[in-house]
Amino acid sequence: MASKEMVLHLVGQGRGYQEIGAELGIPAGQAYLVGTGLPADGGGTVTRAQRQRPGVLPSRSQALVNPREVNPTSSPRVHHWMRERARADGLARPGR
Numbered sequence: 001m002a003s004k005e006m007v008l009h010l011v012g013q014g015r016g017y018q019e020i021g022a023e024l025g026i027p028a029g030q031a032y033l034v035g036t037g038l039p040a041d042g043g044g045t046v047t048r049a050q051r052q053r054p055g056v057l058p059s060r061s062q063a064l065v066n067p068r069e070v071n072p073t074s075s076p077r078v079h080h081w082m083r084e085r086a087r088a089d090g091l092a093r094p095g096r
Contacts, residue, residue, distance in 0.1 A: 002026055007035030011055040017064050029065035032057070040064040 002024040010020045020035075021028035029040035035055040038046060042062045050056065 002031065002034050004034055004037075007031050008055050011035060017057075027065070029061075032061060032064050041066065 006024065007020055010023065011017075015023075017028040017031050017035075017040075021031040024031060026034075032038070032040040032055070036050075036053050038050060038053070038056065038061075040061045046056075051058075
């Protein structure tokens with residue numbers, strides 16, 4: 001079980017929350033919560049006193065729980081599917 005002391009000790013060694021979470025077998029956002037007492041998702045208002053706690057990140061703690069979204073603009077698999085559907089539909093062929 002991860003403790004506040006364990007997390008803050010690792011933070012004091014210069015480790016990031018991703019690495020700390022992996023070492024302790026918990027998600028990075030949970031390691032942040034255990035170490036700081038603050039949710040990593042940015043929920044709620046953080047007071048000035050809370051921002052002074054050991055281990056609190058100055059910004060971007062939400063990235064610990066919400067990885068970046070990936071929105072590809074195209075997919076070869078979808079393009080292949082569309083070509084096959086068009087070939088199968090006689091009315092969709094050019095010249096008809």
